[in-house]
Amino acid sequence: MLENQIVQRSSEISGINSRPESQNEGSGKIYFDPQQAIADFEAESQSEKEVAAVDPRVTSYLRNAQVLMKHREYPLAMNLLRQASNMDSKNPVTLSLLATCLEKASRIQEALIVCKALAQVDYGFESLGRYATTLYKLGRDQEALDKYYEALAVLTEENEHLFEVYKNMGNIFVRQGDFDGAEEYYNKAYTLNSQSDVLLVNFGTLEVQRNDFDKSLYCFRKAVEINPENDKAWVGLAMVHNQFGDSDLAWANIETAMDINPQNRTAVHLAASWGLRDGKLQKAIEALQTYISSVEEDEDMSLVLINLFCTSGQVDKALIEMERVLLWNPSHQEVRELKKKILSAQTVA
Numbered sequence: 647m648l649e650n651q652i653v654q655r656s657s658e659i660s661g662i663n664s665r666p667e668s669q670n671e672g673s674g675k676i677y678f679d680p681q682q683a684i685a686d687f688e689a690e691s692q693s694e695k696e697v698a699a700v701d702p703r704v705t706s707y708l709r710n711a712q713v714l715m716k717h718r719e720y721p722l723a724m725n726l727l728r729q730a731s732n733m734d735s736k737n738p739v740t741l742s743l744l745a746t747c748l749e750k751a752s753r754i755q756e757a758l759i760v761c762k763a764l765a766q767v768d769y770g771f772e773s774l775g776r777y778a779t780t781l782y783k784l785g786r787d788q789e790a791l792d793k794y795y796e797a798l799a800v801l802t803e804e805n806e807h808l809f810e811v812y813k814n815m816g817n818i819f820v821r822q823g824d825f826d827g828a829e830e831y832y833n834k835a836y837t838l839n840s841q842s843d844v845l846l847v848n849f850g851t852l853e854v855q856r857n858d859f860d861k862s863l864y865c866f867r868k869a870v871e872i873n874p875e876n877d878k879a880w881v882g883l884a885m886v887h888n889q890f891g892d893s894d895l896a897w898a899n900i901e902t903a904m905d906i907n908p909q910n911r912t913a914v915h916l917a918a919s920w921g922l923r924d925g926k927l928q929k930a931i932e933a934l935q936t937y938i939s940s941v942e943e944d945e946d947m948s949l950v951l952i953n954l955f956c957t958s959g960q961v962d963k964a965l966i967e968m969e970r971v972l973l974w975n976p977s978h979q980e981v982r983e984l985k986k987k988i989l990s991a992q993t994v995a
Contacts, residue, residue: 704730704737711743720747738768745776754783771801775811787818809838813845820852828852843873850882859886877907884916893924908936911947918950927958943974949981961988 707730714723727744734740741764748757761777778793794815801808812835819828829852835845850865863886869879884899897920903913914937921930934951938944948971955964968985971978 701733704734704740707733708737708739708743715743715747718750720750723747724751736767738764738773741767742776745780749780754780758784769800771797771805772807774800775807779810779814782814782818787821791815791818809835809842812838813842813848816852817848820848820855825852825856841872843869843876843879846872847876847878847882850879850886854882854885859889862886875906877903877910877913880906881910881913881916884913888916888920893920896920897924897926904933904936908933909940911937911944914947915950918954921954922957927954930954931958931960945971945974945978952981952984956988961992964988 707726711723711726711730714720714726724744724747727740727747730737730740731744741760745757745760745764748754748760758777758780761773761780765773765777774793774797778790778797781787781790781793794811797811812831816828816831816835819825819831832845832849832852835842836849839845846865846869850862850869853859853862853865862882866879866882866886869876870883873879880899880903884896884903887893887899888896900913900917900920903910904917907913914933917933918930921927921933931951931954934947934954938947938951941947948967952964952967952971955961955967965985965988968981971981972985975981
């Protein structure tokens with residue numbers, strides 16, 4: 647039983663999750679003396695991890711890039727790393743730092759190329775695992791799974807990244823519909839960190855897929871106990887309570903999720919669906935408006951909002967939203983036709 651598995655194992659979780667970066671880290675000291683700023687920068691760069699390089703210029707580039715990355719100056723760091731790469735293209739530290747910069751800049755496809763090169767020059771668990779994780783982020787699940795297996799095959803000792811590998815493998819198996827495989831790897835991850843709210847949400851999602859709502863409810867509740875700010879856990883609770891027919895509690899859960907993260911697309915979509923069902927159209931409309939105002943573009947959610955506006959008789963607002971959709975996608979024939987019908991009806995009236 648899952649309830650028997652989920653127990654406190656504090657001795658097993660130390661060292662698994664890396665300490666989150668401080669919000670003040672790299673907040674930047676204000677200097678009035680340029681020479682002092684340069685001196686402090688050089689002193690800090692000397693404290694960074696030593697890197698092996700044939701050319702001393704490469705060592706300098708890498709040290710300074712590490713300091714820039716510490717202060718979240720990723721574009722500047724990337725410039726230095728490119729210079730270092732031109733001089734020593736097979737330096738593992740250069741490739742690792744460059745991959746990190748690209749990931750921070752959301753340039754995942756480019757990061758994949760760098761991770762592949764890193765795995766070739768520094769063949770081992772961490773490099774292979776990183777390559778696999780980048781494939782995973784790009785949705786190339788089977789390739790990622792193959793690389794994760796390859797990484798595990800060369801693992802020789804306990805590694806802090808092993809939890810993430812097992813968790814991601816479990817997620818891939820869920821998406822592939824292999825629920826037994828997912829449970830196996832989630833359990834492996836759980837033995838390494840029993841207090842991961844993210845993993846517990848994954849467990850809960852797995853049990854939803856299996857239609858075991860009692861177990862899923864237990865997992866989502868446990869995740870919320872560990873981290874009350876986990877909006878995905880609140881969405882999970884909402885779905886389960888809705889399944890049990892407790893719509894009031896389901897609404898309370900989904901509203902909590904949207905309060906924590908107004909950009910949680912699943913929460914907003916559920917609110918729209920339940921708003922139609924339960925006659926809470928205005929509440930659903932407000933959730934959608936907040937969501938759409940916070941994302942760059944989401945045509946599907948705009949179409950849902952148009953539907954809610956039309957259903958609630960707010961035709962003028964529906965027309966405004968249609969204009970937004972047509973700006974993104976001028977060839978959207980259904981929206982054009984609906985707009986034409988509404989305008990025609992208004993003219994007749």
